[in-house]
Amino acid sequence: MRVRRDLGWLAEATEPPGGGGSPVLEAMEMPSHSRQLLLQLNTQRAKGFLCDVIIVVQNALFRAHKNILAASSAYLKSLVVHDNLLNLDHEMVSPGVFRLVLDFIYTGRLGECEPGEPGLGAVLAAASYLQVPALVALCKKKLKRTGKYCHLRGGYSPYGKMARGLRAATPVIQTCYSGAPRPVDMQPGEPHNPLSTQCGELYASASQGTALHQPGLCPPERHCSPPCGLDLSKKSPPSPSSQLLPTDRLHPGDSREPLLPPGHDSPSGSASLLVNHSSAYKDPPQVAEGVIHPAERFRGSPPCAEPLARAEGRDFLYRWMKHEPPGSYLEECEAEKEAEREEKAETPPQSRYPSIESNELENDNSTSEDTGSSEGPSPGGTLGPYCSHLAYEPESLGDNLYVCIPCGKGFPSSEQLNAHVEAHTEEELYHKAASEQAGPFLDKGGQSLGDIIRPYRCSSCDKAYKDPATLRQHEKTHWLTRPYPCTICGKKFTQRGTMTRHMRSHLGLKPFACDACGMRFTRQYRLTEHMRIHSGEKPYECQVCGGKFAQQRNLISHMKMHVAGADGKSKLDFPESVFAMARLTADQLGLKQEKAAELLSHTSHFLSDPKGLESLYPLARFTAEHLGLSQEKAAEMLGPGPLLHGDRTIECYSPT
DNA sequence: CTGGGGAGGGGGCCC
DNA sequence: TGGGCCCCCTCCCCA
Secondary structure, three states, rough: OOOHHHHHHHHHHHHOOOOOOOOOOOOOOOOOHHHHHHHHHHHHHHHHOOOOOOEEEOOEEEEEEEHHHHOOOOOHHHHHOOOOOOEEOOOOOOOHHHHHHHHHHHHOOOOOOOOOOOHHHHHHHHHHHHEEEEEEEHHHHHHHHHHHHHHHHOOOOOOOOOOOOOOOOOOOOOOOOOOOOOOOOOOOOOOOOOOOOOOOOOEOOOOOOOHOOOOOOHHHHHHHHHHOOOOOOOOOOOOOOOOOOOOOOEEEEOOOOEEEEEEOOOOOOOOOHHHHHHHHHOOHHHHHHHHHOOEEEEEEEEOOHHHHHHHHHHHHHHHHOOOOOOOOOOHHHHHHHHHHHHOOOOOOOOOOOOOHHHHHHHHHHHHHHHHHOOOOOOOOHHHHHHHHHHHHHHHHHOOOOEEEOOOOEEEEOOHHHHHHHOOOOHEEEEEEEEHHHOOHHHHHOOEEHHHHOOOOEEOOOEEOOHHHHHHHHHHHHOOOOEEOOOOOOOOOOOHHHHHHHHHHHOOOOOOOEEEOOOOEEEEHHEEEHHHHHHHHHOOEOOOOOEEEOOOOHHHHHHHHHEEEOOOOOOOOOHHHHHHHHHHHHHHHHOOOOOHHHHHHHOOOHHHHHHHHHHHHHHHHHHHHHHHHHOOOHHHHHHOOOEEEOOEEEEEEOOOO
């Protein structure tokens, strides 16, 4: 009827003035038009084409079109108006259920349920929550007609196999990185967008890999380490117009719910989708068990998840006790878990402060064995975490009453304690000596000001930090294997946050919008920087020519121009005090130690390095302010000479 | 064509 | 865990 009415003007307009001649254009209707349109839209959704909204449901991502959502659901309509990223309450709708709802929106059909699929009752509840009246009506009708609600609740499907083959027809993220197969619907020349899933959905595994660690289920390179997950369930963005995407690890291997053994708690805090589902709808436990059975989920029919989890737990415990270093990828996964647990266990600072390093633990353990300590060896040859516990619980020292003050270890006799003290590495002694030579900034305990401010020193590179967590974070940079791989491109990162941020670029998420021009950014800092363009603020001033810049990096690039002449040689001279200040600051305060030492070790490098130039003035100011010294005074006090940097002595050259 | 500035974007890393 | 900052690369525009 609408078509006829809408086309009426057209018929009138095309009718010849005389009324006769060519036949009158009658309004016609193509019955399959709406169906074809929906099919096209659904195809586009599957390919991610023109999708302008991402819906996050717990650990799963769905891409869709705002118009379609708005036309189907009053609730979603209210959301998509303001946001490109929707975060649905997974207590109300689980990822599996939402997939069915989204399918219904795009196809007008409600997928049949098979064992493990969300029940019709759950779909009804979700449809009510999302305000999809057509689906609500359909669910009610189905429930009334079939009268098999009890079976549904029990996980039994009266419908047989799924007609639309959700599992088979949903390749999801086919590729993580090079070498992986491309999606079947992708043309060879087409940019490979790993987000182009058939259902426009991505899943983030909350299981942190239990079944993923099964050989044969997933290529080893896809075995994302457990702690690498993006937590989808946390953090909301500061911008009201958007939401960040805290994700848990995106699981590239399956289009459906993340695989979780019953009762398996995600380390990231993301509970099982199906546990949530069952709890939300008071489903009996067997529903979840049926849903997540790995044999249902993965090609190759892996063993049941629960024994798998147990085996993994045993393996993990074994490795934990053995203190095995990361080796194979699976081992790395275990090592990462271990590291996570160690971090949570509030391990003490390492090396030079009352602490126990892992290798020291082993040494300590061997010492105990040698001396017949009351503490017997632990499985695998080390005491592992127990040793750490011993070291910090005086009452647990047992007969080891002679305690080494610096490291807190106990020994049964003074002779053994003396032997232990002598065994402290030369490096430590050298450092202490170095600190004592540092002169006026030392306290009587032999600690430099830098050590006081940053007492947690990396045993690998000598960098110092204010707190142990930062030190642990830093130490990951020394790991041969970066623990947080991107599940889309495979790039690995040393910090989870960096990987999360990287993922945002894959997903095209730019939560921070400029109010003035509408430009969006992936980071708040970028927006702040960008806003200076509108405000005209240029806080970065060139100390040489007075030029001002809105962005620091452009000042740095500008300084390059000042520093390096046409022949590449330096153009500027800098006062000795500046060098002295940098040396003082680097050595005593631990600020940019490596960089300052590097800069000072070679004057030419220093002069050609804008980073050093830029850092000198703030460093000098900092030093003057905090130590109550003038630059000249500090320079006079320090004088020319070798810079003691860590356990190395670096010659310093005067800029003249 | 080239150099310089402006600006977007990504990774590293400390707090 | 996310924010913030630093550093780098890159592109674009303009003189």
